[in-house]
Amino acid sequence: MTALRSNRLALLAAATACLLALALALVFFYAPLDADQGFVQKIFYVHVPSAIVALGGFVAAGVMGALYLRSGNPRWDLRSYVAIHLSVIFGCVVLATGSIWARASWGHWWLWDEPVLVSFLVIFLLYCVYYPLRYSIDDRERQARAASVFAITAGAFVPVNFIAVRLAESFTHPRVLSQTGGNMPGEMRLTFLVALAAVALLYVTLCRLEIAAKTLSAQLSELRRALESAHVGALPGGPRARRSQAPSTPAASTGAGG
């Protein structure tokens, strides 16, 4: 079963690498240069898909949090945690690539009066609070419940924020998914969709990798405990020695599988 899962992960990683390579080839050899921005517009193909995937991941984490509260199954809590973790990493990519693009295109690293930029930063900072909130609670069940409530509330905030930003008047940042900004030529649209699929697949692959690592860690802890209580005694570096300092991660309360 583990070998099957590991094979599936390897296949997923290979598919991600192929799709990313295809996306890069399309970006640099197929998509035409933008008439207005020229070569700098190529940043669009990593910046926008990363933003869509990060925001989608935040919403998905909220749904998983709700599933945890409904079922009490710690696997949903683990998935919600991993989705937020990866969305924060993708959020870093969005902020960094966006700043570079802004500098090249508008001559500024950041514009505080631009609703799209500031709203994304607000969402990003909101999710940065997730970690101190989660790890400030020692009891694992309470920790998972509080984290799930946070994931649901913040996840509901993401689409509300998106709609509010669409309603606001934008002076500088282009609208990608709209009647005017969305009118890309066919080659650009195809390249964008392939890049979006590649980034989404990268997100899923990294999620599965982290879930596999955390599940393995939880299984190992369980094995240690079983060995300790059976006959081997206190193992070097085991939970008895580490219990006082080990932070409680969602995997620690997760059973086998993931």
Next chain:
Amino acid sequence: MPALPLDEAGKYVAAAYVIFAVLPVIYVAILASKIGRLQSEVARLLELVRDERSGR
């Protein structure tokens, strides 16, 4: 602002793509080292269990 010439725009595009590539690579490297630690711990536990069995 007018479009930047290719030589100047190239720096920005390269920087953006390097960030996009480097962050996931760092993440995977951290995970790989963690999985390596877990594997060595599994090997140590296995050795302890075998020692325990042979000691009986």
